[in-house]
Amino acid sequence: MKFVGEHLLPGQLGHFFAILAFVASMVATVAYYNVVKSKDPAAQDSWKRLARWSFIIQSAAVIAVFSCLYYILYNHYFEYKYAWRNTSRDLPVYYLLSSLWSDQEGSFLLWSIWNSILGIILIRTSKKWEAPVMTTFSLAQFIMASMLLGIFVLGYKVGSNPFMLLREAPENQLAPIFQTPDYMQHIHDGNGLNVTLQNYWMVIHPPILFLGFASMIIPFAFAFAGIWTRDYTGWVKPVQPWGLFAIMLLGTGIMMGAAWAYESLNFGGYWAWDPVENASLVPWLTMVAGVHTLLAYKATGHSLKSTIFFFFISYVLILYSSFLTKSGVLGDTSVHSFTDMGMTAQLLFAMLVFTIPSITLLIIRRKDIPSVKKEENSYSREFWLFVGSLILLIAAIQITFTTSIPVWNKLLSAFGLKSLFNMNDIAPPSDSIFHYNKIQIWIAIVLGVLTAIVQFMRYKDTPRGMITKKLALPTLVSLLLTGLVAWKGTITYDTYGAGFLTAIYLMLFASIYAIVGNVTYIFTGLKGKLKNAGASVAHIGFGMVLLGVLISSSKMEIISLDRMKMLNDGFFRKESKQNPRENIMLPRDVPVQMGDYHVTYGGDSVAQGDPKTYYKVHYEKKDRQTGKITEKFTLYPDAFVNRKENAISSNPASRHYLTRDIFTYVSAAPNKEEEAKADTTPYITHEMKQGDSVFFSKGFIVLKGLNTKPESRNYVAQSGDLAVGAELEVFTQTDDHFKLQPVYFIRDSSYQYSVEDTLAPLGLNVRFSKIMPAENKIELKVKEAAGFSDYIVMKAMIFPYINVLWLGILITIFGTAMSIYQKVRRR
Amino acid sequence: MKKTNIILLVVIAVAIGVIVTMVGDFSTYETFATAREKEGKEFHVIGKLDTLQAMNYDPIKDANLFSFYVHDKTGESHKVIFYGAKPTDFEKAESIVLTGKMEGSEFHCSKILMKCPSKYKDDQVAVSNKQL
Numbered sequence: 026m027k028f029v030g031e032h033l034l035p036g037q038l039g040h041f042f043a044i045l046a047f048v049a050s051m052v053a054t055v056a057y058y059n060v061v062k063s064k065d066p067a068a069q070d071s072w073k074r075l076a077r078w079s080f081i082i083q084s085a086a087v088i089a090v091f092s093c094l095y096y097i098l099y100n101h102y103f104e105y106k107y108a109w110r111n112t113s114r115d116l117p118v119y120y121l122l123s124s125l126w127s128d129q130e131g132s133f134l135l136w137s138i139w140n141s142i143l144g145i146i147l148i149r150t151s152k153k154w155e156a157p158v159m160t161t162f163s164l165a166q167f168i169m170a171s172m173l174l175g176i177f178v179l180g181y182k183v184g185s186n187p188f189m190l191l192r193e194a195p196e197n198q199l200a201p202i203f204q205t206p207d208y209m210q211h212i213h214d215g216n217g218l219n220v221t222l223q224n225y226w227m228v229i230h231p232p233i234l235f236l237g238f239a240s241m242i243i244p245f246a247f248a249f250a251g252i253w254t255r256d257y258t259g260w261v262k263p264v265q266p267w268g269l270f271a272i273m274l275l276g277t278g279i280m281m282g283a284a285w286a287y288e289s290l291n292f293g294g295y296w297a298w299d300p301v302e303n304a305s306l307v308p309w310l311t312m313v314a315g316v317h318t319l320l321a322y323k324a325t326g327h328s329l330k331s332t333i334f335f336f337f338i339s340y341v342l343i344l345y346s347s348f349l350t351k352s353g354v355l356g357d358t359s360v361h362s363f364t365d366m367g368m369t370a371q372l373l374f375a376m377l378v379f380t381i382p383s384i385t386l387l388i389i390r391r392k393d394i395p396s397v398k399k400e401e402n403s404y405s406r407e408f409w410l411f412v413g414s415l416i417l418l419i420a421a422i423q424i425t426f427t428t429s430i431p432v433w434n435k436l437l438s439a440f441g442l443k444s445l446f447n448m449n450d451i452a453p454p455s456d457s458i459f460h461y462n463k464i465q466i467w468i469a470i471v472l473g474v475l476t477a478i479v480q481f482m483r484y485k486d487t488p489r490g491m492i493t494k495k496l497a498l499p500t501l502v503s504l505l506l507t508g509l510v511a512w513k514g515t516i517t518y519d520t521y522g523a524g525f526l527t528a529i530y531l532m533l534f535a536s537i538y539a540i541v542g543n544v545t546y547i548f549t550g551l552k553g554k555l556k557n558a559g560a561s562v563a564h565i566g567f568g569m570v571l572l573g574v575l576i577s578s579s580k581m582e583i584i585s586l587d588r589m590k591m592l593n594d595g596f597f598r599k600e601s602k603q604n605p606r607e608n609i610m611l612p613r614d615v616p617v618q619m620g621d622y623h624v625t626y627g628g629d630s631v632a633q634g635d636p637k638t639y640y641k642v643h644y645e646k647k648d649r650q651t652g653k654i655t656e657k658f659t660l661y662p663d664a665f666v667n668r669k670e671n672a673i674s675s676n677p678a679s680r681h682y683l684t685r686d687i688f689t690y691v692s693a694a695p696n697k698e699e700e701a702k703a704d705t706t707p708y709i710t711h712e713m714k715q716g717d718s719v720f721f722s723k724g725f726i727v728l729k730g731l732n733t734k735p736e737s738r739n740y741v742a743q744s745g746d747l748a749v750g751a752e753l754e755v756f757t758q759t760d761d762h763f764k765l766q767p768v769y770f771i772r773d774s775s776y777q778y779s780v781e782d783t784l785a786p787l788g789l790n791v792r793f794s795k796i797m798p799a800e801n802k803i804e805l806k807v808k809e810a811a812g813f814s815d816y817i818v819m820k821a822m823i824f825p826y827i828n829v830l831w832l833g834i835l836i837t838i839f840g841t842a843m844s845i846y847q848k849v850r851r852r
Numbered sequence: 853m854k855k856t857n858i859i860l861l862v863v864i865a866v867a868i869g870v871i872v873t874m875v876g877d878f879s880t881y882e883t884f885a886t887a888r889e890k891e892g893k894e895f896h897v898i899g900k901l902d903t904l905q906a907m908n909y910d911p912i913k914d915a916n917l918f919s920f921y922v923h924d925k926t927g928e929s930h931k932v933i934f935y936g937a938k939p940t941d942f943e944k945a946e947s948i949v950l951t952g953k954m955e956g957s958e959f960h961c962s963k964i965l966m967k968c969p970s971k972y973k974d975d976q977v978a979v980s981n982k983q984l
Contacts, residue, residue: 400855411856415863423870430878454877455894455951455962464870587916608937610915674940692937693911818915818937 028192030209031104032097036188039093040175042086043186046137047170049083052076053163060156061254073156077148080159083166084141090173091125091134094187098124103212106191107131113217115636123227124218126235129351129368130173130187135232137169139239147243151263157250158243161379165242168375172368182367220665220674226285230278234305237275238343241308243267244315245340245383248333252386257394261323261332266848268316268336273841275309280834287827289676294581295830296574298461300355303428304346310421312339314414321407324484326397328411330387333394335414337383342425344376354431404489406482413475420468427453427460459521466528473535473571476564477503477542480550499545503538510537518579532575539568559847563840566833573830584620584687585609585821608692611642613815622646626817627659629694637663637676640691640817644680660689662819685825693818708792708806721789721809724757726765731803735768740780747771751793751803755784767793767805879951883924887954897950897959899924901943905931909938922948922959932959939964 056076060069094107098121103109111124125131144162151158175186191212192203202208244264251260282302287295296302315335318328349355352369401408434450437443443450454460481487481495510516510533519526543564551557587606611617611626618624627641639661646656664675677690711719718727728751735750742748748770755763768780781792788809795804882895899922901907907920918938923929932950945966952961 403855408855412859415859419863419867419870422867423874426871427874427878450881452879452881452896454874455879455896456877460874460877464874587914606916606935608911608915610911693909693915695911816912818911820937 026204026206028209029207031190032100032102035093035096035102036105036190039090039097039188040186042089042093043170043173043188046083046086046090047167047174049079049086050163050166050170053079053083054160054167057156057160057163061160069156076156076159076163080141080144080148080163080166083163083170084145087134087137087141087166087170090187091138094131094134095121095125097188101215103215104190104192104209106189106194107187109191109212109215111216111218113215114213116218116223119225119228120218120223123222123224123231126231127218127222127227128187130185132231132235132351133169133172134187135235136239137166137173139232139236140166140169140242143239143243154247154250154260154263157254158246161246161249162242164378168378172371172375181370183371185368221289224285224289224676226281226288230281230285233274233281234278237271237278237309238305238347240267240271240274241312241340241343244271244312244336245379248336249383249386252333252383252390252394255390255393257329261319261329264336265316265319265323266845268312268319269841269845269848271339272309272312272316273838273845275305275312276841277834277838279305279309284831287824288679294578294824295827298424298458300428301350303424304349305343307421307424307428308339308342308346310417310424311335311342314417314421315339317410318414321410321484325401325405325407326395327401327407328414329396330391330394331411331414333387335418337387341376341380341383342421344372344379345425348372348376349428349432354435402486404482404487404492406479406484406487409475409479409482413472413479416468416471416475420465423464423468424461427457463521463525463528466525466532469571470528470531470535473532473539473568476539476567477535480543480546480561480564495545495549496542499538499541502545503534503541506537506541507534514576514580516576516579529575529579532571536568536571536575539571540565543568557847559840559842559844561840562843563837566835566837566840569829569833569836571833573826573828573833576826577824577830580825581822582620582825583607583820583822584622585819586619608818608820610816610818616645619821620823624819624821626819628815629817636665638666638673638694639663640694642678642689642817642819644687660687662689662691664691664694666694683828685823686827687821687823689819689821691817692820695816706808708790708808710794711805711807712797712800712802713805714802719805719807721807723789723809724755726791726805726807727754727756728752728803728805729754732766735766735770737766737768737780737782740768740770743772745773747774749793749796751791751805753782753791753805755789765789765791767791769793769796769803883926884928884930884954884959885924885926887959891954894951894953894962897922897924897952898947899950900947901945902929905929907938907942911937922950930957930959932961934961934964939966942966 053076056072056079059072060076063069063072097105098108098112099118101108101112101114107128107130111127112121116124126135140162144159144166147158147162148155172184173187174184175189176183191197192208197203202211244267247260247264247267251257279302282305283295286297286302312335315332318332318335321328322332348369352372354369401411430451430453434443437448442448477499478492478496481492507530511530516529516533517526518529543561547553547555547558547561551561585607587609609617609619611624613626613628616623616625623645625643625645627643629638629640631638640663642660642662644656644658644660645654647653648655658680660678660680662675662678664673666673673691673694675691677688679689680687713719713728715728715730718725720726730752732750732752733748735748737750740748748768750766750768753765753767755765757763763784765782765784767782770778770780772778779792779794781790783790790808792806792808793803794806797803879894879896882890882897884897887893887895887897902921902923905921907918909918915937916935918934918936920932920934920942921929922932932952947966949965950959950961951963951965952959954960
């Protein structure tokens with residue numbers, strides 16, 4: 026069959042480039058491998074030329090695939106499943122990019138592009154390490170390219186082709202619409218982008234996160250190159266800035282995701298220990314550990330093996346995280362994982378291809394890796410760097426262990442253990458946030474204290490008295506500050522008992538200690554030389570992150586508590602803990618007290634060309650004594666409202682202060698049209714001439730005239746219809762002014778119909794029921810919904826000192842960047 | 853024995869200790885019947901919305917009370933009470949994972965995880981009345 030109206034060229038080109046990338050990366054892998062293996066310099070040179078060219082070709086091909094896909098999305102070619110599934114015509118152009126990486130294929134593509142760019146940089150800069158490092162890179166690109174193939178090999182589907190046509194999708198092949206050649210005439214619009222992804226963070230968070238993912242391969246590739254070529258130490262120097270680069274970018278990417286979660290507030294804050302968040306945090310933790318043991322190695326020769334281990338495991342964990350999120354295995358436990366696309370085995374394969382050779386080689390050649398026979402001194406910096414890294418590893422193990430629950434279930438049943446012991450599936454902890462918090466808080470405490478102290482130690486050995494002398498001042502200051510914050514801040518988070526509150530106080534001290542300790546170190550240790558202060562600055566930022574997390578979480582306050590209802594049913598009974606009554610109903614124009622504020626819902630509004638409904642919420646703060654208004658502002662939380670399914674998807678609005686944020690968020694709103702229809706109030710009949718008016722409780726309606734070519738959203742004209750619309754104008758007491766047009770028509774010369782028009786904000790329904798030509802009058806039936814209510818259900822909360830967290834993140838990023846600059850310059 | 857080894861042993865011991873305490877937190881997927889046997893403890897129940905019975909959310913009366921009926925995988929249907937606003941797109945959920953406990957014949961849940969097929973794209977939404 027020949028289909029009409031399809032644009033096949035961009036798709037065919039894109040698929041061609043995907044295959045080209047696959048082949049070229051394969052050639053690059055083999056060629057680079059041969060550069061490493063061959064002994065003859067002439068052969069090496071020719072292999073290297075081939076390898077470089079194939080890597081450049083694959084990079085160009087990957088970018089071409091990306092461009093083709095973007096071209097398809099930009100031009101709304103809905104014959105492609107990717108465009109149909111992730112975009113729609115009304116989607117703003119700047120969200121096309123978030124559509125592009127909202128699906129698995131797009132995210133692989135993004136990852137692949139970053140790999141290519143980093144690869145080209147390494148070709149130019151890594152000199153003698155080029156061949157072994159780029160072998161790993163090319164292999165990674167080969168695997169990445171295979172994810173975009175979408176071809177069947179021996180009955181097994183390899184990859185998923187982003188250029189698949191809608192009619193070729195397995196679920197659509199039999200659909201009747203695709204049996205007609207001109208099916209494109211019926212596909213006017215796409216499915217659209219998931220509304221929670223229509224956020225500017227979703228335009229920039231994925232590229233940064235994937236750059237972080239991609240850069241994690243560099244330390245892995247260098248470490249592997251070192252073991253592989255038996256040059257166990259030479260790779261350390263070039264890798265150091267890259268390790269820092271990887272933690273900086275991955276950290277930034279993760280925290281941008283947190284900022285998105287915070288702003289769209291779908292998960293109740295910036296961090297919810299969701300499996301997807303955890304999966305990308307864990308490799309960050311191990312890479313941070315690796316970067317620190319690397320420092321120890323460079324200064325003293327200790328910890329080389331652990332460094333290699335951390336670099337290996339970090340990339341393996343990156344691959345594991347993409348396995349978790351993309352294979353669909355997280356299914357029942359995560360909010361935002363992808364669904365299974367039948368690529369589980371392929372993703373698992375990708376992980377094992379990197380895990381098995383690296384770990385095996387590390388074990389086989391462990392004896393050859395140089396190490397220092399003498400033990401680390403307990404008063405040395407390298408010893409505590411090592412200890413700190415192990416603490417990070419424990420954090421990583423704990424998070425991975427719980428996040429992997431669905432994997433344990435799969436493994437247990439795969440080995441038949443489940444039926445053997447008659448076990449049920451294990452479920453995640455029912456209070457998962459506390460589950461993580463209660464363990465990670467202790468890790469944070471130890472890390473905070475180590476961050477404060479270890480910089481003051483010297484490598485190899487520190488004179489005994491020196492640490493005490495140098496630490497005395499920062500310790501005292503931190504204790505004082507902690508006492509001050511505890512006293513003034515009234516942290517009384519006792520939901521989980523006194524033990525947890527103690528931990529909170531300890532963490533408060535640890536985070537303040539980390540900040541104060543590192544500030545002191547810049548002045549006493551480095552004598553104020555800011556050039557070398559990158560690490561200290563980053564550590565100050567880290568301390569602030571800990572502090573911000575601690576304060577904003579333990580002092581987060583929900584102000585929209587429904588206190589009325591608390592009184593009638595058992596706020597003090599045992600349900601109270603699970604019934605926090607965090608939503609409050611706000612009737613229109615009735616002020617309700619919330620925390621320090623009087624809050625009034627002032628109605629909703631929509632604007633032309635904007636799919637969202639905005640809800641006006643006025644906040645007023647009054648002085649307790651005088652009753653004078655001290656502060657006044659209006660927030661506009663909005664929501665995508667789907668009238669048909671009565672579903673809203675809301676976005677919060679917030680008021681930012683230096684010391685806190687106030688969030689307002691609509692959790693439910695009545696469907697006014699539906700409510701008006703379900704109303705059983707009788708219609709009142711009026712006979713009207715042109716120019717006549719009728720009154721209703723909120724104003725009056727004027728009949729302006731009749732229209733023989735009526736247009737109404739509920740009426741589609743058919744040939745042979747005799748249709749008349751009544752042009753009505755509605756004036757209200759509040760000087761608002763609306764137009765209505767109910768339609769009356771006769772179809773097939775005998776059946777009479779009347780199409781009602783409604784005015785939702787006033788609850789007004791008007792029906793054009795009869796024409797009386799003899800009297801030159803028409804009959805209108807008017808109904809006003811009784812007890813019509815306009816309200817919203819709202820949630821409002823205060824996040825105090827959240828800016829400490831964001832500022833801490835910025836400072837950490839800045840400090841790391843300083844370190845990178847310093848390391849690169851010194852080289 | 854080298855100090856590094858001692859520390860490694862300590863770390864392993866701590867890790868094992870942590871994991872053991874963690875396993876105690878792990879929950880299980882239950883049906884209404886098995887959850888009732890252990891009344892008062894929190895479980896996860898996977899089920900489908902029972903569309904024959906009415907769901908009830910009247911924010912004018914109480915904005916924090918949402919009740920509905922769910923079939924678990926054995927087909928048993930029970931009333932479920934969620935103390936919070938009705939989640940968006942609840943009707944469209946293909947399957948629901950509830951976290952909570954049985955109280956009498958009602959299941960009181962503190963968290964709802966829904967799997968919603970929006971056309972054929974599976975998106976999941978979680979709603980909880982617990983906070984960070």
